[in-house]
Amino acid sequence: MTGRSGRASTPVQVATRQGIAVGIATAAYGVSFGALAVAAGLDIWQTCVLSLLMFTGGSQFALVGVLATGGVSAGPAAITSAILLGSRNAAYGMRMKPIVGGNGWMRDIAAAWLTIDESTAVALAQKDLAARRRGFWVTGLVVFIGWNLTTVLGALIGDLLGDTRAYGLDAAAAAAFLGLLWPRLRSRQTIAVASAAAVLAAALTPVVAPGVPVIAAALVAVVFGATNWLGVRGASPRGNTS
């Protein structure tokens, strides 16, 4: 594609633009995270530490989601949920290591910190190595800066609202999880896993401690993953990073 100047964009320029666009769009979720975290009982500092240190949206939403249903006594279940949801970042790290790793331990730690759905997806969507590197770093940094700024904003808004239920923030949390799940519902297998996990978690809610139904639903993934029931042979159901 040629730009207005008549010169074609280089792959690195394309990667930079994609990284900025994806980064800004993703960072906007931070507002909803900040508000929901405060609604779940965290203070503003605790909310900000999560976005700075944990920095992986799915795990952050899961942690405050479980704390919202069970309070501090559901702490172990909340931590377990966050770890299970964060486990995919290890898989992303293994794929990104040959592309952005191996430049000294400080750069490796920075790369690991910024390894999330979006930075991995933008990097792997590029054609050559230089563009992949640029895509990873631009996306990761834009999301990191934006996500932390919007987290503060959301936490302040949540703090001002007070009775968050009257404003429907509990429904907003469910809608946020649905937004994270939606792009992954592309195959019969993922739809079956999602349906079975939702039914199992709802059925277990009256009989086990808060937070445990979510962890128990992980068994559905293990069963489908081990047997590849309803799966496509040789194809990975890897959502947006395929």
Added chain:
Amino acid sequence: MTMWQIILLASIACAAIKLAGYAVPPHWLEKPTAARTADLLTVALLAALIAVQTLGAGQQLVLDARVPALVVAAGLYWLRVPFLVVVIAAALVAAALRATTGMG
């Protein structure tokens, strides 16, 4: 456990998972079963969180304003409406139903 302990433990664990991806040789990921299970784990946990967040009230299951709000959210995602707009719309639906109908 205090809230701070929960926050710090979970954050350190999630950061360690990210570092582990760069520290270990990528052998196990080459097995399709491990890669598939890691992907499906995300789907299962998100679906379970939706169910609990929509129907749960402590250890009870209740049908309240969250259910119509989630139905509206699903419809908007289907129409490819952006994430933040959908989340705000879901909150507004639940808030409006609670304010006008006395729904829980």
